[in-house]
Amino acid sequence: MKTILILATALLSSSFAFSGDTLTSRIDKATVFLSGAQVFRKTNSIPIKKGVNEIVIQDVSPYVNQQQLQATAIGNFLILDVQLQTQYVPPANYEGVVLPQKIQSEMNRLEDSVLYLTFELERINEKLNNLASEKNMIMQSQLVKSGGTSDTLPEFKEIVSFYREKLDDINELIVAWKKIKHQTGVRDLKHKARLQELKTYAQQTKQPNEPAKTRYHVVVTTYSDYSTSGKIEVNYFINNAGWIPAYDLRANSTNEPIDITYKARVFQNTGEDWDNVKLTLSTYDRTYSAVKPTAGVWRLDYTVNKPVAVNSSISNQVYYSQNMLSPVQAQSAKKRMLEDESYEDVSYTFVPGQSLSTINQNFSNVEFDVKLPYSIKADGSQKLMVIMNEKVEADFFHYMLPRMNKYGFLQAKIGDWENLSLLPGKANIYFQQTIVGSTMIDPAAMSDTMELTLGKDQGLVATRKKISEEERKVGLSKRIVKEYTFEIEIRNNSRTSVDLTLEDLIPITKNEDIKIKMVEGNGAYLNDTNGMLTWKLKMNAGGKEIIRFTYSIEHEKDKPVS
Template sequence: MKAISFFVSFLTVSGLYAQEPLVTSAHLLTATVFSQGAELNHAASFNLPAGSQEILLNGIANTLDENSIQIGGPAGFTILSVRPVRNYLQIENKSPEYKRVADSLAKANQALEEIRNLQSANESILALLAKNQLIGGDHGTTVIELSKMADYYYNKHISIKNTLSSLALQKARQEQQVARLKKQLEEFNTDQQGTGGQLLLQVMNSKAGPINLSVSYLTGAASWSAYYDLRAENAASPLQIIYKANLQQSTGIPWNKVKLTLSTSNPSQNGTAPLLNPWVLRFAEDYSNRLDEVVVVQNRIQGVKVESNLPQRKTAALPAPSTLNDHSTLTENQLSATFDIDIPYDIASNGKPHSVALKEYTQPARFKYYAAPKIDGDAFLMAEVTDYEKLNLVPGEANIIFENMFVGKSFLNPYATTDTLNLSLGRDKMISIKRERVTEQTSTQSIGSSKKQVFTYEIRVRNNKKQAIQLLLKDQYPLSSDKAIEVELLEDSQASKNSETGVLTWQLDIPPGQTKTLRISYSVKYPKNRNIDQLF
């Protein structure tokens, strides 16, 4: 009797743990995307019986940080273990466009295979005809029979050859169609494995009923970078800065109607300040001067969610009169800034950048022109922006639109150490600059054991615009790194001179249609038996 009881108990326990897991999906609600990585927040609802149960959650990112997984449930619901798994059979994460192109590719491959089969069959018949050209055997044949056989072979040979030519053309066209569909499929599918992620939960439920779960975790398969549109109607108008983000994700799951938050922080970056260890010198050892950094476990997402004792404040930047600012909220924290986007976005899991509009600002700017004709013969329009730290900008590429025309690209770097942010708005061809050597005032003469060379350059700047311009012009003269080389600046046209760098600077005010002429001259004296590189 005891043996029977034990056997029944064994079957009961075995059946308990051998049961199929409950399969359900976790719906993605919000995503907080960092400069590297993202925090995804899901919700799942299902009915669960009392007792122990395995739950398989679909719709999870295919790469995640296991230590960052957080799951919340009702009272009486206990999570015993959590384990991420990969589903290599599930194709639900594929978009309808992907499935449509995949079906078309399968049909195109089938049609191509049928054409190849027809080609093979006709080539076999042609080979069969070639091997059976002996007519009549040992008994010979009549002229009529020979004529009939010749007509048959001729017509059959021509028919097969024409069929093969037609099939070759069909095959080439079909191969082009297959190649196009494959290329289109690659556009939809950057995730080559095509796999979605899952979470396998072992839980204990105290009573049967509906369960609502919240699931969050950190994934490294998403990021965003800033880019800008810099607009100015003219040199007298304020500068409009349109702040945008290029967001990309390859988590294996589509983000459909997801509430986005973009953060300038990077939780995967080590946030521990470096410490200096004693630097000890020893003989016969090669030690370099270095900062020894204490290595710690990377910051978890909990560290981002903890409320700081430091007060939060709204940015004081000047918004432009545009509806874009009505759909996003900028919050400035002590160490980062976050953009809460009110409009839900659809972001495909293809690793390609998707544009997300963040903010628009209108900033007072001082416009001026800059030129260094020794390096580049064009004048560049520059915008000087102050109080830019209030805008919470991050480095990024910028499209330059001036006077309603796209004039080029630049790079915005707000991490400068100066109080003024200098933005290059592109070249202005209406300002003509020429830098030429004055031949009659350039000479070479020998003085004893030395050689002395004199170089003279003339710079002409013409303002072809209808309004006056301010131009910051820079040039330079050489500096000596050897006592045997003597450099003397002979003429600088009243430039501001930096003796340490050799840079000459002029602040020019040029009326419309006028030309300014500047001249620089310098001499270089050095031993005549020596040569100097890059002397001009």
């Protein structure tokens, strides 16, 4: 038993005792990836003893991975090893702060008062119970119920008078004791409320017990041929951090470039605060594999494909392909299947096998060095920071869809955005210092040109109305043709001319029995896939433009369309 105790004591002490020199360090920089961060810690200049020594760098993140822990020597010495070690700290108990004598005396007095009032309320309740019992006894008396046993009127009056006086006395006492009970209860509540206030104050002034915790330290083993001095830099990768791209797109007028402000929302929950840390934001995605891909072997062979049989007598209709070693085997397989009467209506196609796997990897990386140091708490909250600003040329134009909205919308097209190193993220759009909306930027889904809406322009107004609707029969058949004509009037009430893209819509159908025809488009381009009509117009300042278009629908008279 003695041996076991000694061994346990030795193990416990080794969990928090280090033989090397113990020192602190600070985080001076960090490279933050889209997911994760590389943290760099550096010590002050420290003496390095001759020979092999251990130096303990205290209190690093609890999420450090030993395999991603590195140390660098700054000076004339070598680093032989770097290890992550833990230190168990047992819970610490603290005595409460001594309360002032005045407060402690008041608490003692209030506790005595509350106890006394509790007994007093109990005594009052007993008094009330006794009076209620006495009253009930009188009311249950046979003399009261029977009206008395005497046959004479004077005796009866005397009995009634006695009970009335007795009941009046009891009721007066009940009311008096209820008043006393109420007053005592109010005092009791006041004393209890004040006592609770003092207890809360006393509880807040006490230091809470510190729970057990685990501290994480980096132990660096150094070697030097002579005594010297230097610094040690430790870096490690942590998953609990990252940054989210965001953008501001600002346009002041249609004659100036668009300002793109790159922003980042940086967060970290690494268990250690970053205080005045130099940040580098990287677009590198660490989830990509850094292993060089290999092509493997692509073997080509003959393949016979047997489709689903047309003959319904086949119970198990399957589709399969089988590799053949030679054309002879392929022909033999075809012959065997032709001999089976179940597959007499089946067609056969022979195709060579081919690879269906591709590998796409992108190892491009852009880094943004943030000029100012930042402090970020380890609570997961996001710190917004500006990375850089860019000016890009844009083509501005107006867009209108009068069937949905009578006003025009200012649009901007940005070309060559591939050179802007954009990442997927939300972008706020501003025009003339006013936010007009937001959009999602996704380079993987965008075309060569990025189009933005910069808000509504109420100086460009359109009215759309139906001019005519005509119906006529098609010959002697039961078919009819309905012809619709619409008119769009656009007014430019602004002081500048604008390039306008005007769109409208005609119906489309997949029913071959319904015929839709563009009769007159007034110069519109018709997209046959979606029925969209597009006009490119030049609207002068204060100008007006009238567009008419006509389309027809031919269908069976007895079959309404919608």
